[in-house]
Amino acid sequence: MDRAALPGGVLTGLWQRARLVERRIETPTAVTLVLAPAEWPGHLAGQHADIRLTADDGYTAVRSYSMSAPVRDGLVEFTIQRVHDGEVSMYLCDDLPIGADVELRGPIGGWFVWRETETRPVLLVAGGSGIVPLQAMIRQRRAANSDVPFRVLYSVRTPEDVIYGDELADSADGVETTILYTRTAPAGSGRPPGRITQADLKTHGWTPGFDASCFICGPTGFVETAAKALVAMGHDSHRIKTERFG
Template sequence: MTEPELLGSGLGPGPKRAPAGGWRTATVAGVEHPTPGAVQLRLDIPDRIDHLPGQHYVVRLTAEDGYRAQRSYSVASAPEDRLVELFVERLEDGEVSPFLADVVQPGDQLEVRGPIGGWFVWDGESPALLVGGGSGVVPFLAMLRHARTLGRTDLLRIAVSSRTLVELPYAMELMDAGALIVLTREPYGDRAAARLMGDELRSLWEPGRTAYVCGSARFAEAASQLLVDVGVPDHGIRVERFGPSAS
């Protein structure tokens, strides 16, 4: 499996304007390994431009011989957070994620660019249905945390899918938010192991609620089709998917 990139694709239009930032040197303020094979980085970025929930950052590494590799990662932190939080899955043959997961320590510096992205963002005012698969839940944490700050968690309904509970990023926070949690390899509560179903999404969506879908290309396609099947109009669906990098 090649290391994934965030690939913008979607059915509905997003906001026309969103903040964008250039390259900065970030200092690593915190490193945690909350799930097997993943790392959570907290970055202190000087003179950063506040992001909107749903945006992402590029992290660039430069080798001693000058070779550069970069990957994009969704932001998990709310705009109000003084630090930028990224969640990175470690892939064995990746060019960037193994270094971030195994080598980076607090105090290290990283080249980053962001925030990036202008259409897969939540404005903090509109009702939304968030549908995430695996690490695709990460941008929804920024939305959820921002909603908490605003006192508007009532605007969000969340459905997430993972192989197992231990592999689900931010599982406890999602549980506390009342998210529908779907596990495909083990039962959860009174729900048997199974893929996300249309009836489950139908119970969460209502007219006027924008649907956001984030995950692997396969998950994004399947979840988007489920939403269409339950009556969500094309213009009411925004999709962010992960796909193989070009390098």
């Protein structure tokens, strides 16, 4: 997720070099980069980090991206959505060669996180690339062999825009995923294309009686709509955590 660094986050460490060791194509516009930093302190599911690029003439550009998975063998993963005319996201997605270095600083943020010691049911609501930090939570849950029930509502424009489609389709371990399409829905989806509604949240989310922890991430309008709908349904506003971009 490409966005400005959030104020008030918890920052660990200074800038350090991190080498690109793997690039995975997720969708026509989203790429996962696997970086090997010199020394990484670890991170919580939902946190993000700053990536800095420096040109030969000394010009620098910094963007903040969510980690998309728990740290694995010292490696840190980011899934980056290519932003039209975005100087950093386009370079990272298309031009940064394997073996090249970037500068990395983090992790950042201590509020929009899920810890494996938590026991409440979890509702994850994502719009577009907002799935990235929520996928980190799903992967952390699996890595910890947690049995906390997760429900995921993921809103995308078309089937081609679904990031992590194969993983999200696997509901065998207690992660139930519903994908909502806003422009083009696949045949047999059972729901016409449209934006997320309170009815979607009632049908596929948790009722307020479950006292679930709710995480919403996506564009500002999407986040505001989903958060207001959950409050209107009776969810405790203190259990609703949001992160937005755009």
